[in-house]
Amino acid sequence: MAEYVVEFGRDGRRVEDDGRLDAAAFHRNHEAIGRVLATFLQQACGDVVEVGSGTGQHVIHFAGQTPDITWWPSDLNDAHLKSIAAWRTHAQLTNVMPPLRIDLSDPAWCPEMKNGNGPGALLAVFCANVVHIAPWPVVEGLIAGAAKYLRPDGRLFIYGPFKRGGKHTAMSNAVFDTSLRDGNPEWGVRDVEELERVAQDVGLTLAEVIEMPANNLILVFARLPE
Secondary structure, X not given: OOOOOOOOOOOOOOEOOOOOEOXXXXXXXXXXXXXXXXXXXXXXXXXXXXXXXXXXXXXXXXXXXXXXXXXXXXXXXXXXXHHHHHXXXXXXXOOEOOOEEOOOOOOOOOOXXXXXXXXXXXXXXXXXXXXXXXXXXXXXXXXXXXHHHXXXXXXXXXXXXXXXXXXXXXXXXXXXXXXXXXXXXXOOOXXXXXXXXXXXXXXXXXXEEEEEHHHEEEEEEEEOOO
16 A cells, blocks of 8 residues: 655654655655656756655755756755755755745745746646645645746646546555545545646646556646647
8 A cells, every 4th residue: 555654754764863854655656757757857958846845855866867957846844844955965966956835725836936036937847745645725726836837838747646537546546545534534545637627727738647656647737738
């Protein structure tokens, strides 16, 4: 069954003296996710925001693979923000910016883009393992903000477990969904079509659905053609 952690550092895994946290899921999925992102990012340049960066390990790994991309990690949890900053210092990558504090329930979740202290129009927004452990307004805000901040050729990548046509794609996901909803009725494995409807309302379209290991998917959203 898939694992989830609301706050890393409270799951028994090691916390480094500098605040760096370690996520078991990172070690399982970073290579597969990286291969998908590379098909879009490796020949491009620009700013990419990772929302819900958690420990910060993903953004460091992807930044090392894409030196022409400027990566902006983010989170809302203080321990996560500390871990992201510590991983940034540890890695010494010049294309990783200091973490942003982002609340995805606000569709205008990146005010730094207006005041000049943040990224420019975004090449991509990347979000992993967030939408199933967050209330529905977070999902709506994530997608609405992406529609607001992506440049015309930009993409929104959302990774995690999903239902399709209202049905789970694996028994393990169904069990996981039940455990999530038992813990918090506002959480749960989302339906691809639900996200697609939200995206269409804000001018995005589901461009691709990519099957990933362990019964996960990556949903790729692009701007609707004018």
